[in-house]
Amino acid sequence: MATSKVSETFVVPIGPQHPALKEPGHFEFTVDGEIVTNAYVRLGYAHRGIEKGAEGRNYIQSLYLTERICGICSHIHATAFALTVEKLAGVEAPPRAQAIRVLVAELERIHSHFLWLGVAAHESGFDTLFMYSWRDRETVMDILESLTGNRVNYSANVLGGVKFNVDNEQADAIRKGLEFLEKRAHHYLDVVINEAMFLQRTRGIGTMTRNQAEVMGAVGPTARASNVPRDVRVEAPYAAYKEYPINMVLDTRGDVEARFVVRIKELFECCRIIRQILDTLPPGELTTRVPRKLPEGEAVMRVEAPRGELFYFIRGNGSDKPDRLKVRTPSINNFTTVIKTAVGHQLADIPMILSGIDPCFSCNDRMVHIQNIHKHDENWMTWEELRRYGIEYYRRIRK
Amino acid sequence: MKLGTMLRDVTGSLFRRPVTEKYPFERREAPQHLRSLVKWTPEGCVGCSLCETDCPAQAIDFIILDRQAKRYVFTYHADRCTFCAQCVISCRQHCVRLECDQWELAALDKSPFELHYGDPADVEKALAGKTK
Amino acid sequence: MNITMTIILTILGLILFTAALFLLGLAYEWVNRKLLALLQNRVGPRWFQPLADIIKLLAKEEIVPKGVDSRLFIGLPIFALAGGLTAALYVPIAGIAPAFSFPGDLIVTIYLLSLLTMCMGLAGANTMDRFSLVGATRTLTQLFSYEAPFMLAMLGPAIVAKSWQISVVADYAASRWFILTQPIGFLVALIGLMGKLELPPFDAPEAHTEIVAGALTEYSGRGLALFRLGKDVELVIGLTLVAAFYLGGVANPLWFLVKTLALLLVLAGLQSLFARLRIDQTVGLWWRFGTLLVLVQLLVTFLLQRFIL
Numbered sequence: 144m145a146t147s148k149v150s151e152t153f154v155v156p157i158g159p160q161h162p163a164l165k166e167p168g169h170f171e172f173t174v175d176g177e178i179v180t181n182a183y184v185r186l187g188y189a190h191r192g193i194e195k196g197a198e199g200r201n202y203i204q205s206l207y208l209t210e211r212i213c214g215i216c217s218h219i220h221a222t223a224f225a226l227t228v229e230k231l232a233g234v235e236a237p238p239r240a241q242a243i244r245v246l247v248a249e250l251e252r253i254h255s256h257f258l259w260l261g262v263a264a265h266e267s268g269f270d271t272l273f274m275y276s277w278r279d280r281e282t283v284m285d286i287l288e289s290l291t292g293n294r295v296n297y298s299a300n301v302l303g304g305v306k307f308n309v310d311n312e313q314a315d316a317i318r319k320g321l322e323f324l325e326k327r328a329h330h331y332l333d334v335v336i337n338e339a340m341f342l343q344r345t346r347g348i349g350t351m352t353r354n355q356a357e358v359m360g361a362v363g364p365t366a367r368a369s370n371v372p373r374d375v376r377v378e379a380p381y382a383a384y385k386e387y388p389i390n391m392v393l394d395t396r397g398d399v400e401a402r403f404v405v406r407i408k409e410l411f412e413c414c415r416i417i418r419q420i421l422d423t424l425p426p427g428e429l430t431t432r433v434p435r436k437l438p439e440g441e442a443v444m445r446v447e448a449p450r451g452e453l454f455y456f457i458r459g460n461g462s463d464k465p466d467r468l469k470v471r472t473p474s475i476n477n478f479t480t481v482i483k484t485a486v487g488h489q490l491a492d493i494p495m496i497l498s499g500i501d502p503c504f505s506c507n508d509r510m511v512h513i514q515n516i517h518k519h520d521e522n523w524m525t526w527e528e529l530r531r532y533g534i535e536y537y538r539r540i541r542k
Numbered sequence: 543m544k545l546g547t548m549l550r551d552v553t554g555s556l557f558r559r560p561v562t563e564k565y566p567f568e569r570r571e572a573p574q575h576l577r578s579l580v581k582w583t584p585e586g587c588v589g590c591s592l593c594e595t596d597c598p599a600q601a602i603d604f605i606i607l608d609r610q611a612k613r614y615v616f617t618y619h620a621d622r623c624t625f626c627a628q629c630v631i632s633c634r635q636h637c638v639r640l641e642c643d644q645w646e647l648a649a650l651d652k653s654p655f656e657l658h659y660g661d662p663a664d665v666e667k668a669l670a671g672k673t674k
Numbered sequence: 675m676n677i678t679m680t681i682i683l684t685i686l687g688l689i690l691f692t693a694a695l696f697l698l699g700l701a702y703e704w705v706n707r708k709l710l711a712l713l714q715n716r717v718g719p720r721w722f723q724p725l726a727d728i729i730k731l732l733a734k735e736e737i738v739p740k741g742v743d744s745r746l747f748i749g750l751p752i753f754a755l756a757g758g759l760t761a762a763l764y765v766p767i768a769g770i771a772p773a774f775s776f777p778g779d780l781i782v783t784i785y786l787l788s789l790l791t792m793c794m795g796l797a798g799a800n801t802m803d804r805f806s807l808v809g810a811t812r813t814l815t816q817l818f819s820y821e822a823p824f825m826l827a828m829l830g831p832a833i834v835a836k837s838w839q840i841s842v843v844a845d846y847a848a849s850r851w852f853i854l855t856q857p858i859g860f861l862v863a864l865i866g867l868m869g870k871l872e873l874p875p876f877d878a879p880e881a882h883t884e885i886v887a888g889a890l891t892e893y894s895g896r897g898l899a900l901f902r903l904g905k906d907v908e909l910v911i912g913l914t915l916v917a918a919f920y921l922g923g924v925a926n927p928l929w930f931l932v933k934t935l936a937l938l939l940v941l942a943g944l945q946s947l948f949a950r951l952r953i954d955q956t957v958g959l960w961w962r963f964g965t966l967l968v969l970v971q972l973l974v975t976f977l978l979q980r981f982i983l
Contacts (some may be wrong), residue, residue: 201596203632204596208599291575298628301628302633336549338544338548430631
């Protein structure tokens with residue numbers, strides 16, 4: 144634990160408990176004075192075993208389990224799961240249900256981007272923007288509560304459709320709320336582009352060229368801010384995105400300011416789509432019948448979460464419980480970009496770079512299965528060795 | 543490049559009331575479609591117990607005392623419930639619905655969270671059967 | 675007998691003065707936090723919150739971490755608070771004439787306030803914690819950058835009043851408001867005060883989203899309470915200095931309250947409008963704009979004094 148005073152380089156640990164992180168994750172930055180020379184990340188603090196949990200529950204129960212992988216993108220996880228199950232079962236939800244799914248997904252995107260704006264402003268010390276954007280976020284949460292009955296974890300989806308309908312009164316309330324949100328979003332765009340002291344913290348920080356973004360596999364607004372035209376809603380439209388197409392929002396600069404600009408401009412796109420859906424909601428029923436026992440086979444679905452491309456894989460084995468559920472969330476792709484772009488920046492820029500990718504640590508903790516260990520490495524343990532280690536450890540500390 | 547772009551927000555707030563809701567002195571009404579506690583009515587129930595199978599939180603214990611005579615007891619653990627309303631969808635006879643006005647559900651002990659729906663005599667019998 | 679009575683009365687007076695200063699400092703901290711909250715459209719703390727914080731901190735266990743010089747660890751907060759309180763003896767707090775006054779006490783006051791900041795920097799350098807080390811570096815870097823412009827800005831009125839004694843300058847300032855005749859100096863003094871008190875946007879030394887709590891990360895309990903009291907006392911003294919020099923002196927308690935609270939309102943407004951600056955940007959800002967502006971101001975004042983007045 145001794146720091147070497149001679150060369151003045153030492154390791155600053157960020158996390159797992161740190162005021163900069165809203166969720167646990169561990170970063171180690173080797174610092175020389177204030178300049179970062181090396182970075183290292185370790186995740187896995189929010190692993191809850193959801194993929195294993197899904198194997199013991201039937202498809203209907205697993206839907207609600209996947210909703211709780213993340214708090215801010217809960218609806219899109221549930222939508223992805225429902226779409227994958229419907230693909231496996233070979234049914235398609237009715238058009239009104241798909242449109243309502245997209246409506247709630249875009250409202251959730253608005254919520255997520257307002258939340259992120261506040262958090263990123265807080266990381267840079269701009270507490271006023273934090274307080275105001277979170278005040279405006281309450282409007283969209285109230286809209287979602289009046290639609291679905293809950294402010295977070297909306298439970299809007301069922302396998303085969305949605306649970307609730309949208310009537311004219313609710314549509315008017317949504318339109319009124321959207322007017323307010325759009326006005327505020329224009330104001331925040333003005334602040335983010337013009338505020339001199341804020342620009343000193345965001346312009347030219349964490350720049351990632353298009354080539355770097357493509358090689359590291361960045362997804363979502365992080366990649367789009369580096370001019371990588373990758374958006375699942377445009378490339379592989381799902382649910383109702385064929386009827387309500389999205390315009391991709393790109394920016395060429397690739398620094399933290401560009402990520403701010405991309406996300407706020409996406410807010411305008413969301414408002415436009417929601418208005419379009421409310422004006423032209425297709426009539427029809429809300430659900431279609433999905434059998435309880437799904438056939439054997441595999442199904443794969445990609446959706447666009449507020450943070451990037453979300454990928455679901457389900458393997459069915461003919462029973463009413465999934466054989467294997469695999470989730471690949473967008474944040475895990477974007478962490479590599481933090482490690483690579485942090486080197487050379489100052490310690491004070493690290494929270495901005497980290498919050499620029501919109502990290503969602505709860506989403507991305509998955510288990511990786513390593514088969515066929517040919518060489519015994521002391522960093523790896525088998526299940527039996529782990530059990531023995533745990534028993535010895537507690538015996539030792541109890542003495 | 544400007545300085546102080548949030549000046550109008552900030553000076554405006556000085557002359558307006560804070561936006562904070564001073565709970566518990568000011569309480570907002572529950573929204574129209576709030577998802578609150580589960581309620582079960584025995585009319586129409588056929589005893590398929592799909593509500594129990596499909597509940598993701600295992601908050602429902604559906605006890606069948608007599609299938610021929612349609613005597614059922616619906617035990618609901620409100621502290622496990624996630625208010626997802628899947629039971630409402632799963633029940634094809636529309637026996638289950640969610641309340642929409644009560645959102646202050648906190649209590650100091652567990653007793654308000656164990657709710658038993660059904661004929662009182664049946665409920666007694668079911669509880670007696672459990673404790674044996 | 676007379677000498678012992680005098681000694682006892684002096685000590686009693688000092689204790690009462692200290693207590694009153696603590697309460698005044700806590701009240702000013704509350705006003706600052708409440709104003710900041712109202713500007714951000716939220717409710718803010720109740721009036722006894724800072725007092726409750728100090729009482730709670732005094733009641734908590736003080737943990738002395740490993741690898742630290744424990745005498746320094748426990749002694750530095752006491753030194754810091756003592757420095758701040760001693761500086762208050764020369765400043766016209768609450769509009770009452772200072773307890774002690776001698777030519778040159780402007781330098782001594784500013785030095786004692788810097789003693790407070792230096793003790794905080796040393797407290798951070800004392801520990802083995804990475805966050806405290808980075809915070810200590812930043813505190814001392816910031817001390818070196820704003821100290822010169824702030825000092826020179828305080829010197830502007832002193833040059834016109836032809837004295838380095840605070841009470842003389844304050845009395846002289848009662849007849850003319852230096853904010854009108856030396857506006858640039860006032861601006862630098864105000865921003866310098868924000869740097870001295872480590873208020874946003876100059877709170878890089880205690881940037882809690884980057885380095886937890888900066889130099890004071892390892893402190894808890896009594897040590898933290900003493901540091902916080904020191905900061906509150908510094909707030910009152912700084913406001914009194916700037917108000918006494920630039921806003922026409924503090925003749926009586928009512929004027930003191932009005933002027934210092936008006937200044938606090940402006941400070942709270944400036945705090946809420948800007949994002950935090952990185953430490954290198956702070957240093958750059960101060961050594962380029964701050965020093966340049968105040969030197970221009972001093973030159974103008976000096977020339978006007980010499981050749982016109």
